[in-house]
Amino acid sequence: xxxxxxxxxxxxxxxxxxxxxHMLDNYWNDGAAFVSQCxxxxxxxxxxxxxxxxxxxxxxxAHSGIARLDGLFGPLVVxxxxxxxxxxxxxxxxxxxxxxxxSISYAANEPFRIxxxxxxxxxxxTCSPDHTPFYSGLLVTGFCLDSFVVNGHGQLRLQExxxxxxxxxxxxxxxxxxxxxxxxxxxxxxANSFQLRMINTGFEMFSAVTRLDGQRFNVTxxxxxxLEPMTGDVLILGVAETYDIHLNLSQNQKSxxxxxxxxxxxxxxxSRKPAHQPxxxxxxxxxxxxxxxxxxxxxxxxxxxxxxxxxxPKTVSAEPVWINCPAPKKGVVCRTVSDFKRLESSDYKFxxxxxx
Numbered sequence: 001x002x003x004x005x006x007x008x009x010x011x012x013x014x015x016x017x018x019x020x021x022h023m024l025d026n027y028w029n030d031g032a033a034f035v036s037q038c039x040x041x042x043x044x045x046x047x048x049x050x051x052x053x054x055x056x057x058x059x060x061x062a063h064s065g066i067a068r069l070d071g072l073f074g075p076l077v078v079x080x081x082x083x084x085x086x087x088x089x090x091x092x093x094x095x096x097x098x099x100x101x102x103s104i105s106y107a108a109n110e111p112f113r114i115x116x117x118x119x120x121x122x123x124x125x126t127c128s129p130d131h132t133p134f135y136s137g138l139l140v141t142g143f144c145l146d147s148f149v150v151n152g153h154g155q156l157r158l159q160e161x162x163x164x165x166x167x168x169x170x171x172x173x174x175x176x177x178x179x180x181x182x183x184x185x186x187x188x189x190x191a192n193s194f195q196l197r198m199i200n201t202g203f204e205m206f207s208a209v210t211r212l213d214g215q216r217f218n219v220t221x222x223x224x225x226x227l228e229p230m231t232g233d234v235l236i237l238g239v240a241e242t243y244d245i246h247l248n249l250s251q252n253q254k255s256x257x258x259x260x261x262x263x264x265x266x267x268x269x270x271s272r273k274p275a276h277q278p279x280x281x282x283x284x285x286x287x288x289x290x291x292x293x294x295x296x297x298x299x300x301x302x303x304x305x306x307x308x309x310x311x312x313p314k315t316v317s318a319e320p321v322w323i324n325c326p327a328p329k330k331g332v333v334c335r336t337v338s339d340f341k342r343l344e345s346s347d348y349k350f351x352x353x354x355x356x
Contacts, residue, residue: 004047005040012104013039013064018050018076019240020058020224026051033064052078055349056224057092057197057242066203069103071152073201078224080349087293089187089194091284095209095237095260096202098147098154145205148278150260153299155180155278180306186287186296193248194284194295195220196258200237205262206326210234210313211247212257212281218246219323222337226346232335233320234313236263243324247284255285261310277310 007014017031029048030036040046061073075092099106147154187194200207210233211217218229221244229246237243249256261279290296313320325334 001050001052002047003050004045006045007040007042009042011042012067013041014062014067014072015039015064016048016060016072017063018048018058018060020054020056020076020242021050021052021078022054023050024053031063039064054078054224055080055083056221056226057199057244058224059094059199059201059240059242061201066103066106068201069099069106069203075197075199077197089191089293089295091185091187091194091196091295093151093196093198093260094201095150095198095207095280096148096200096239097145097205097207097262098149099203100146145262145278148207148260148262148280150280150282151183153181153183154280180302182282182300182302184283184285184298184300186285186290186298188290188292188294189286189288190292191249191286192251193246196245196247197242198235198237198245199242200239202239204239205264206239207237207260208234208263208313209237209245209258209260210320212259213253215248215256216321217248220244220246220343222324222340226343226349228341228343230323230335230340231321232323234322234332236322236324236326238324238326241324249286253286255283257281257283261313263313277313279310 003016005014005016013033015031015033015037018029023030026049027036029050031048033039037046055078058076058078059073060076062068062070073094075094077090077092198209216231216233217235218231219227219235220229221227221242223242235243235245247256247258259279259281261277263277287296319331319333321333321335322329323335325332325336328334
């Protein structure tokens with residue numbers, strides 16, 4: 001692949017990293033600023049030459065400073081020849097925490113020293129007093145979380161400061177202060193199953209996904225490596241991780257909803273009551289206009305009274321199976337990365353690399 005990048009930013013140097021691709025004998029195209037290359041200066045072009053040796057779900061993103069925070073990223077899927085011929089509908093999904101301030105403001109803010117008020121910026125001051133309601137901003141680690149987005153769409157909260165946030169919390173319906181565009185995926189009418197290629201593109205928080213129809217899904221790949229299918233109710237994605245899942249539909253099932261959310265706990269003085277976990281529900285719907293192996297998207301306005309956060313995850317199973325569980329959790333069967341087994345039949349994908 002040859003990718004020419006022209007930096008039109010006025011003040012920032014930039015580099016791009018090809019996350020998941022093996023840069024054997026090609027590290028100078030890896031895109032790590034000040035490690036494998038100097039940043040691309042303003043007004044300058046640079047052409048990356050990258051070999052797509054290892055197939056699977058990967059992604060590209062900015063790798064200079066914290067410019068990735070500004071949304072400079074995207075999916076990068078490498079297919080095997082047999083996958084190109086396959087008529088399985090495969091949909092890339094990006095998800096993660098979102099901050100409405102730009103990366104330069106956050107860097108100047110230096111959030112981990114915010115209590116000292118040494119730098120200007122908008123970090124903690126935009127959070128509510130107890131940092132628990134999502135619509136007023138959630139203080140998670142050093143950052144004030146503004147939103148959770150899936151494929152760039154989610155809830156947009158109003159940054160009104162502490163006083164207005166407290167008024168919203170005590171007297172008003174907070175959802176009236178939210179604005180959101182919804183996304184619906186249309187899949188072939190004949191599809192009995194489909195695949196999601198999911199990437200946590202967030203800055204520092206876990207993401208999670210679950211079905212809302214009481215059925216489970218199969219996790220079939222991690223970071224581009226095929227796995228023996230593992231069945232579960234909830235999948236956790238760490239920052240920068242990629243996972244493929246397969247979802248089956250019953251013959252008469254017209255659609256299925258998936259919930260994507262941030263599975264975090266509160267910190268500091270928020271510990272006296274549970275924090276809001278923002279989520280996005282997305283529908284995957286059969287449609288006669290979609291050709292086999294393809295998909296379409298529809299956008300729509302979400303209703304103001306739709307719920308936008310949860311206190312605890314919604315699962316149907318009495319003892320749900322959480323895959324890639326970061327720590328033991330009460331009432332949950334945890335499956336960690338050590339429980340994964342690679343799919344040996346796919347090892348041929350890496351034979352060319354070993355021969356080199």
